[in-house]
Amino acid sequence: MVGSYRCGKSNREVYPHIRGERAENQTTLKTADRDSNLDLPAIGSLVYRKSSAATEADTGTDNVQKQSEVRIPDQWAHGHRRQSRTVCSTHTPAVSLTHAGGHARTPSEKHRTLGDRVVIQRPHDVPLPYLLYRGCLIFPLSQLVHPAYVGTGAKAPISPFLILLGSEVGIYIFREEKNDGQTKTHEERKKGMVMPWSVFWQVLLLLCCLSLDSLGSGVEHATDNHTVVTGLEDDGTCKCKEISVGKMSCQATCMAPPSTNNTNISVLEIRSSTLVGLRVGTLSAWTSLKAIIIEDNYHLVEIEPGTFRGMNLVTNLSISSNINLSYLSEGVFEGLDSLVTLQLKKNNFSAFQSFVAALSPKYLPWLRKLILNENPLQRVEVEDLAALNGSLLEDLHLVSCQLEYVHPESLNTLTHLRALYLGLNTLNVSLLAGLIGELTTSGIPLRILNLYSVGLQSSIPENLLNAIADSDITHLSLARNQFQSLRPGSFPIMPHLLHLDLREIVAINFPQGILNGTVAPNLTTLLFGGNRLPGIVPGILLPHLESLDLSSNSGDSRDRSYFDLGEGMFVNMTSLSYLNLSYNYVRTISRKTFKGLTNLDKALSLKNATIVHIEPYSFSELENLQFLNLEDNLFPSFINLTSSLFEGLMNLKVLLLGGCGIPSLSKDPNVFSPLARLEYLGLERNLLVTLSPQLFSPLLNLLGVDLSTNLIVPWKDEEERVFKNVSTSLQVFMQDNKLTYISPAMIEDFLDVELIKLSGNPFTCDCRYFYRTKLWLGVSNLSLTSLRTTQSSLKCYSPDKWREKPLLEYLDKLDLEETICRFVINPDSDSIFAWIITPVVILMIFVLMFLILGYKYRSYIRYWIFLANVNMRRHGFKARRKNQEGYSNYQYDAFVSYSNEDRNFVVRLVAMLENYEPFLKLCVYERDFEVGSVISESILQSVAMSRRIVLIVSDAFVRSQWCMWELQLAGNKKMFLEGGEKWRLSLRGREDPLVLVRLGQVADTHMTPFLKYLLKTRVYLEWDHEPKRQRQFWDRLRTTLSPPSISISPGPTN
Structure with a gap:
């Protein structure tokens, strides 16, 4: 019997389980003697309604109603997007078909789906395979006992087929079966809803015709694990790929995690998928994971309790940026016995009650770090975190949660709390002071307090600082608040303070006495970047500091001011090991600038400091320094980089000189000779053309050198080899230079290093450039595959016929006996005639082209002659006068x-x-x-x-x-x-x-x-x-x- 279906696509219809409602739209299938009402709440992206009012009116009221309800589990009742291509999946979901309405139901126990077996709750359990065509489900039911025979003990099997094609046509077929060798009578067929063979084949023929017309060229098969899909794309599949070692990413059309797992995968990422919900068992194959990332899934609205059951190796879990996820039930994280870090950032949790029960230590006994940033929580009431009583939680992040109120006693249940991040919330100062005071009184071991950009203005609030001073807080951040004027007495005595962040507080001064040895005797780190200091001021030079950040104190490019480093300002900073002066308008560094910094060993950063002059021996006192950053200082061409510039840096391990406009290093081939322990050298984004053979010879410990994005050209001879005496562990990065070919000398150099990167170079695949290379490779019995590089990155740039093709392929096809190669590169006595004829022909071609172009562009030529005459009249026929200046x-x-x-x-x-x-x-x-x-x-x-x-x-x-x-x-x-x-x-x-x-x-x-x-x-x-x-x-x-x-x-x- 053929029926017609119409489709509805509203959210309430497609996702009725979201709000706990049942779809009211039903599909009525009319038979000769009875009605069957199938309630299909969500199949693919379609909700099937009654065909028409006429169909409904045609239902006989005296007939016995037999209802069969098909329930699709929620994890399969997703909104499939329609596709123009057809995909077939043979995965079997858990579908139960129950019968009611005057007939007995005999199942005596609950059945569960195991593997591909689907239990149908009838007197006889049968497997139910499943197909997906364009978002429509197909259930070929076999060996199903008809309701008329329920309880009779008779075996009268029929084979009904529910066929849903495309988005409009649905066919319900009952095929006649033989029972004990006997064919049913017409009356039995009428009672049993069976169909004669002749009618069955006619309908099957119609089905085939519709399939050929609507389904296109064929159906592709998807394996059960859905990780590999051949041919066409499938809404019901999950395309996953390994994006790095041990990390699997599932995106786009993924509606459920794959059902099989590669045991080498330790991180699973489900991002930007069409996932609507996570159900029990969907991650059962991934018990070997150590980290799970579920982010940016717009459709995700529900995670079923027990979803993570058995995943006791997971230590990191991120469920973030799922903007429709607003609730987590208790027991959601059951099984995550080893979880240490949980990120729930940027979801739609509007109150703690909507998720805090799931964080109970009963389910997360080892949770140490909880990140709730960017959820619209607004308030923290006194009982909001009661469910975390007994938790080992140490770090709590509530950044940008629109918090307006935090009850002073709300965090008392977190007895192990060590770090509290409240940045980017607008909180009352008295409320903050009360919160800190209550935590101190309750014995909470808080050590880190982040109050980044909480709206504090004018001056630092005294009551808040007093509360912090009375606590055991060692790390305090007040960055991005506004304390333009600082004065002595702004800070009370804070004996426990070790780390203070005052970046971007719009401060223009730092008078002496603000943080002296009495106020903060144990302070070791001071971050004061992004302010407006005129230079190194005495008040900020605290002798006991170990780390000092003064970056970005010169303002932006529209209002940039000079930053005065002075001379001998650091003479008493004997404990300093880290100094950041980047993004200031420094201009000049003298020999006395860093005088006294003998213990500066961790880092000195002068990135983009507008340095135009560095005196020789300026770094001579920094003998313990290991990291020096001079990037993005456009050195004028008259600055000669010589060995005297780096004198004294005997323990330097990292030197960064990228983006400094260095045109050459050949004036002093031993420029890096004082850097005997250097391990990494950054020379990217400069103007280097050639490299001296002696440049890297003194650097015996060098492990990496970045020469990318320069103008380096090939070196040809053995005497020009650059990496001849370097460490065999060296990694060289030479991407995006001007290497048009690879010479034998270069190959010998590259064979001596551990790794070479050459992508982005304009290799000219012409025998004039690669003839000798090919010849040398043949004699040496070598190939470019011997180089430790990514072969696919070596591509031809020209000529056009070889553009973007592998260089290795060109060398394989290069014929050393090719005529042009023999004439131009390797002439012999037999080619004298060709040597005479070829130039003549080429000359004639050039003359002809010259004449044609001269005629075509004759107006331009007259114009150029006019310009020449203008210049001759201006300067005369003689050379410029010798006394001409600049x-x-x-x-x-x-x-x-x-x-x-x-x-x-x-x-x-x-x-x-x-x-x-x-x-x-x-x-x-x-x-x-x-x-x-x-x-x-x-x-x-x-x-x-x-x-x-x-x-x-x-x-x-x-x-x-x-x-x-x-x-x-x-x-x-x-x-x-x-x-x-x-x-x-x-x-x-x-x-x-x-x-x-x-x-x-x-x-x-x-x-x-x-x-x-x-x-x-x-x-x-x-x-x-x-x-x-x-x-x-x-x-x-x-x-x-x-x-x-x-x-x-x-x-x-x-």
Whole structure:
């Protein structure tokens, strides 16, 4: 019998179990003599309703109602998303079918699902396989005893099939079966709801037709564990993959954890899945886990008690960022006997009563750390944590929980509490003082108190500090509050205080006496970064300090002030072992700057401190220092890195020099010789082109060197080998350089190190570059596979036919007998004729191309001739005068080429460069062009009178014809300088007039070949909306455009 179904998709219908309600929509299947009413609360994403009012009215009132109810367990009653592809799963869920309405039910005991067996509560238990087609369930029922024979002892099996296709069509089939060799009569068929064979095959044929039409090319099979799905994607499967050693991640369409487990997996992550609930048994195969992460699951609303039963190895559990999870029942964490850390961050718990019963020490006997950050808890009442009585909890995190009230006695049940984090809550000062006082009175061993950004203003509250001083608190954080004015007496005597965090409190001073040896005699760590100190002030130099953080005290790039380190300021800081001065405007380091810091051994950080000058022997007193960070200081080119700079750092193990603009280390090949114990050297993001063979030889303990993102080119000869005498445990990182090929000398170097990273280099897969390498590999019986590197990262960059293809594949296919290779690389006497003919043909081709291009671009050629004449008239036919100096002949420091659409940015650029040191003078057409003059002539004159040309490259720029013309002018000026320059600048050499500033994304379709060439071959500045990067942007641009004090001397003449 064929019936029609309509589908509803409201949340109440699809997830009726969420609110504990039962779906009212029912599907009526009409037969000749009776009605069968199937209540299907949630099947896939479909809820089946009555077909029509006519169907309902057609039900005979005198017939006996026989109801069969199909219940789908909650873990399978999920909202499947519809897919355009069809997937079939043979997994068998726990489905029970009960019969009622005038007939006896004989099951005498409760049955449970074991494996793929589903128990149907009828007089005879039968297995019920299960299929999933496009979110619809298919139950082929076999050997099912018909209700008419219940209690009679007769065996009259029938085979009903409930077929649900796509989203609209449902077919319910009862096939005729033979019983003891006899076929039922027509009357028996009528009573027994059986179907004649002929009708059955007709319906089956219809089913096949519908299947071919609606299900597409086929059905893919999914294994029971659902961890591997072949072919098509399945809503009911769980795609998992091992993202790191021992860590498995299940995401996207995952609706339940896999039912099988690789015992090598110790961490299971279920993130961003369609998981609605976790049920008992869903994690039963994962008892070997040590950590579980269940995060960012929007649909997760319920975790059934006993879900984690048997998982006694788990020590870390995170159930976070599940914004619809608002309740945890008691017993949810049963079985987690070894759990130490529990994260419940950023869920939807609005009160402690909604989850605290689940945290009872009866279930979590070893819980030490509880993180409840970013839950809208608002209040902590006196009895809210009573369920934790007897718990071993030590760390409680309530950061950003919108707390307005905390009862002073609410934490008394946590008798082992050592750390309390209340940051980012707005709490009354008196309430906090009362809470701390009550904890002290109750003997709670609180040691760490974090009051980060709790709204304290003006001055430090006396009653709160007194309560803290009377307690045993050793670590106190008052960061991100506002205490602009500090004065002696602000802090009471705090004998237990060891660690004080006062970062970003908007302080502008630190007078002497605030934290002297009487007030905080045991204070060892002071964090004072992010304030506005003018420099090293005496009040902050406490002799007993071991760690001092003064980073980011110069303000941001818009209002940056000089940070004075002074000389000899640290002379009494003999206990200091850690000093952070990063992100300050330091500029100069002298020999006496760090005088007295003989015990500074842990770290000295000067990252992005705008250092332009370091005197030799400035670090000579830091003989115990192990970590030195000088990253992101754009050293001027006149700073010569020599061995005297690092003299005294005999115990240094880590040196970071990344992003310092270092062009060369060849002036002193032994620059790192004083660093005999150095283990890691960071030289990434510099301008290095070549490396000296002696550079790393003194570093016998070197384990890692980062040379990525430089301009390093290949080295060819045995004498140029860079890593010849280094440790065999060295790891080298050379990604994103200018290595166009790998020479035999390089291979010998790379064979001597433990690891080499070469990805991102523009390897040119051409026999001119790799002929000798291939020849040498063959003679040496070696291959690139001998290198300890990721072979897949070695890819060709050019030519186009080999682009992005493996370098190893090219070398395998490289034919050493190829004609071009023999002619160009390895000529012999038999190829003389080819050597004559080939150049002639190539020359003719070039001449022909030159003539064609000359004719096509004849207007450009006339324009270039015009520019040449202009320059000749300006400078005459003779070379420049010998008394010419620097840049005195230029009227502007830079001509700014930009589009009107970028005017706002240019206005800001002019203000930043002309109003601050070194007070540059820019030429912009809106201000500096003479009214009434010819635009083209004004542009020509302005470019000629400008030392540099700044191109503001944006999408609007490349679409502007005027901007493109100015770009050509800039290129012509560059070519003129490169071709006609006969003078050497004694400081920097010949200066490139072009400065490129990229403003946003630029469509490739609009860019000219010349602009593409510039962007690929020039280091350009890119505007970023992040404030810290903007500060770096303006500093780099000023440094680039600043005219250095130089002298000019004539170069050698012939």
